[in-house]
Amino acid sequence: MDGLNCSGLCAADLVKSFGGRRVVDGASLSVARGEIVGILGPNGAGKTTTFYMLVGLEHPDSGSISIDGADTTFAPVWERARRGLGYLAQEPSIFRRLTVEANIMSILQASGGPPASRAGRLESLLGQFDLGRLRRQMGFTLSGGERRRVEIARALAASPCYMLLDEPFTGVDPIAVGELQEIVIGLKQAGLGVLITDHNVRDTLSIVDRAYIMHEGRILVSGSAQEISQDSGARQVYLGDRFSL
Secondary structure (H helix, E strand, C coil), X not given: CCHHHCCCEEEEEEXXXXXXXXXXXXXXXXXXXXXXXXXXXXXXXXXXXXXXXXXXCCCCCEEEEEXXXXXXXXXXXXXXXXXXXXXXXXXXXXXXXXXXXXXXXXXXXXXXXXXXXXXHHHHXXXXXCCCHHHCCCEHHHCCHHHHHHHHHHXXXXXXXXXXXXXXXXXXXXXXXXXXXXXHHHHHHHCCCEEEEECCCHHHHHCXXXXXXXXXXXXXXXXXXXXXXXXXXXXXXXXXXXXXXX
């Protein structure tokens, strides 16, 4: 795959080493607008490092990254965001001492636009994520699921075209996982491209259009959820023989 001749969010032949150990070894992937793509694999497979390179928190030793045909391989984080890349980190990122509405408004203000437009967008996001009743609650008072909804709403305040979700279901109860799954599906229906990684394999595979399995820094297999679940290599290194959707 040539990342610069690929439509969507694309990575081609990414390589990254730390301390002489090759953590990502020639990984290529793509995400188009209007689809959900999973990247799964055991601990140490290179998933998080791949995410970091896509976002710009790490730079590859070789390979290329592009957003809608624009080379972003070594672009700073802010430029990738300007080109439409949103990112939800695995670690909690909510501003704990700000209210829910202030968390979202902080991004709307940074994005510019007239005050009336920002206020309208705030109300839209609060309604979309069922946050109206929580709007004046402080960040530190929220449950795991509520916090995740605020973080996704805040990421959407920058109007991205692509969203990278790193372990969005971590620390969230089963009911909230279902709510988050519906939110992710809603992002797809709104035309966003979504790349998601999570250790909750069934929860992730149940909503993706297709997925990649990483192992030892390489893409081992890619395909639909059904194809992944039946692949002998994926079962051997990650899913196990008893796995079923």
